[in-house]
Amino acid sequence: MTGPMLPRERCDYSAIVDRPVMKLPGGARIVIWTIVNLEVWDIAKPMARQVIPAPTGIPLLPDVPNWSWHEYGMRVGVWRFFELYHKLGIAPTLSINARVCEDYPRVARQAHQAGWEFMGHAYEQGPIHKEADQKAMIHRSLGVIEDFTGKRPVGWLGPGLTQTLETPEWLAEAGIKYIGDWVYDDEPTLIRTANGPLVTLPYTVELNDIPMMMVQHHESTQLLNRVTDSFDRLYAESEQRPKILSLAIHPYISGQPFRIKYLEAIYDYVNRFEGVVHWNGEQILDWYLGQTAAGQKRA
């Protein structure tokens, strides 16, 4: 091999209708995978996103208004999430910049104590293409989380889902087992790396409050409408094969007072159906690996 693999070389094309049907345990039909994203926006850098542009549109540093917009999520919004998931008895996956453990230990500790899964999400927010030493950043990120929680993450989501062609190699080398960056299927898949396979889990850029609210600028109700529309379809299809519905949220967006009730209403809706389970990424990974091992034994 002369260079890094292209995405197409990491996995063969596979039509979902051609695959063997997997089974969820206990008669379950659909897995809800909730991912809460926690980030650090360094005031010295341009902010990851802007809710309000500078007058005349000239970006200037420091960008205090957008920094403080994000900071609201850490001070207030995330506590609405903690209350909601405590009430529901659900422990989501936390997609967490490792620096959150250093800058916001109060928040990280709360998530850890509530049993949330920590998924690697870079050291701080910014495209991975700009990392001078990607391998070192990945090891640093996983090390900081491991020191904080006592457990090395098995999952990874690139900042803004960014990867370079080499990233899967570095992730597998660092001990990562699953990634969320490939949103190309309803089911988990296996991809090749020079350092062993990685599993892709069906993370989402559609049921995700950043594209929906901050890029597409939908009304607050759209979160509920789009998720329940997806759920209805996937639930119907789950009669034939198990489905996973992922929901990705950020405390500075869905933790706003005018949006939180629509997030709450999503869980009120889906929990009325039989065969709905709430799993974190590692649980989906373990189930999938068990299914593929069983499939290989049968074959």
Added chain:
Amino acid sequence: MSPWMLIQHHKASEYYDRAIDHFEQIYEDSAESARIMALVVHPYIMGAPHRLKYFRRIIETLRQKADIVFMTGEQILDWYLQAGPKAP
């Protein structure tokens, strides 16, 4: 509010819907500790004929509650400095 109408391009009624959703949540939160709701408007945006009624309806709705007050920034400052405890 300029993000809301002129950047996110919501229809005028979204100003009312978002404000009332916001109010309902923090009104509930205020059972435990006082809350402040800020409403920002610009005359060239919310003062336009097709938008003004949604702003007026917010104020009409909020005024029906006996336990809310309307304050200026300086009044909120003076209250906060007296009321404590101070957040870091």
